[in-house]
Amino acid sequence: MELIAAAALGKFIGAGLGGIGSGMAAIGVGNVAGNFLAGALRNPSAAAGQTATLFIGIAFAEALGIFSFLVALLLMFAV
Amino acid sequence: MTVATDQAAEASSKLSLHPMEQFTVRPLFGGTEIHWYTITNVTLWMAVAVVCTFLLLVYATRARALVPGRGQSIGEVVYGFVRNMVVDVAGEEALAFFPYILTLFMFVVFANSLSLIPMSFATTSHFAVTGVLAIAVFLTVTIVGFVKNGTSFLGLFWVTSAPLPLRPVLAIIELISYFVRPVSHSVRLAGNMMAGHAVMEVFAGFAIVLWISPLSIAAITAMYGLEIMVAVVQAYVFTILTCVYLKDALHPHH
Numbered sequence: 001m002e003l004i005a006a007a008a009l010g011k012f013i014g015a016g017l018g019g020i021g022s023g024m025a026a027i028g029v030g031n032v033a034g035n036f037l038a039g040a041l042r043n044p045s046a047a048a049g050q051t052a053t054l055f056i057g058i059a060f061a062e063a064l065g066i067f068s069f070l071v072a073l074l075l076m077f078a079v
Numbered sequence: 080m081t082v083a084t085d086q087a088a089e090a091s092s093k094l095s096l097h098p099m100e101q102f103t104v105r106p107l108f109g110g111t112e113i114h115w116y117t118i119t120n121v122t123l124w125m126a127v128a129v130v131c132t133f134l135l136l137v138y139a140t141r142a143r144a145l146v147p148g149r150g151q152s153i154g155e156v157v158y159g160f161v162r163n164m165v166v167d168v169a170g171e172e173a174l175a176f177f178p179y180i181l182t183l184f185m186f187v188v189f190a191n192s193l194s195l196i197p198m199s200f201a202t203t204s205h206f207a208v209t210g211v212l213a214i215a216v217f218l219t220v221t222i223v224g225f226v227k228n229g230t231s232f233l234g235l236f237w238v239t240s241a242p243l244p245l246r247p248v249l250a251i252i253e254l255i256s257y258f259v260r261p262v263s264h265s266v267r268l269a270g271n272m273m274a275g276h277a278v279m280e281v282f283a284g285f286a287i288v289l290w291i292s293p294l295s296i297a298a299i300t301a302m303y304g305l306e307i308m309v310a311v312v313q314a315y316v317f318t319i320l321t322c323v324y325l326k327d328a329l330h331p332h333h
């Protein structure tokens with residue numbers, strides 16, 4: 001009984017720790033967007049051509065945060 | 080004391096938060112079992128997305144006027160947008176796959192946007208739906224890579240610009256990241272849609288409490304606006320990543 005309770009507890013703690021990963025990905029995405037803006041303000045004429053790169057960068061930074069979200073979801077509903 | 084806690088428990092049970100309940104797949108025409116041919120809310124809304132794509136493109140290409148009307152200019156904007164994306168990211172050769180990529184983009188955009196209609200169903204929030212799309216892209220890209228480049232496609236994993244001792248390590252990392260692609264590709268879309276809809280449902284749950292309900296309605300409105308943007312941006316990201324993967328398949332040595 002106590003083991004089951006401990007397993008349930010660990011599940012929720014693990015899912016909560018997975019949330020940290022999502023927050024870290026948020027920092028990463030902000031980093032990409034902020035640096036893009038910093039570059040774009042220095043050279044606005046080149047900015048329009050780089051929006052695709054911006055979104056690819058955001059997508060790759062976001063992917064790892066999504067993995068932690070997935071881990072949290074798996075812990076909550078699948079394990 | 081016990082009465083007070085009971086009342087508190089009752090009040091908290093009235094605040095019913097079931098944010099994930101909206102994603103339940105249900106057969107539409109009675110019955111509880113789901114077979115591959117059962118018409119469920121998922122299949123219905125996917126069919127609606129396909130019909131909308133079809134209708135928009137048919138309406139847009141119906142007149143073929145030199146000076147486009149309203150419908151035709153929407154079609155031209157979408158066509159030009161996706162075509163530019165394919166050419167910019169993957170190059171002119173990738174235009175052979177332009178019909179597939181345009182179809183993907185239109186389907187995802189419509190499935191995302193239709194899920195924002197109240198009482199509709201968010202099909203793209205299911206990993207099964209986005210997983211099939213992502214696996215289709217993954218298989219296409221892998222097969223195209225091997226057909227176009229033969230075994231030199233494996234050069235994608237052998238980074239010649241790196242120092243020699245590092246290359247085996249990099250090869251393993253590249254191999255893992257290659258096979259993780261369909262996972263991240265599908266989970267990104269599904270996760271974003273699911274998270275957005277779950278957040279809206281949570282705020283909707285708070286609306287039951289009287290004094291917090293104006294705030295809750297304002298929050299739902301704001302989230303709805305954000306979700307409209309997310310629906311389009313995620314479709315864009317899904318499509319542009321398809322182009323990036325296609326570029327890797329067509330030119331593995333860059």
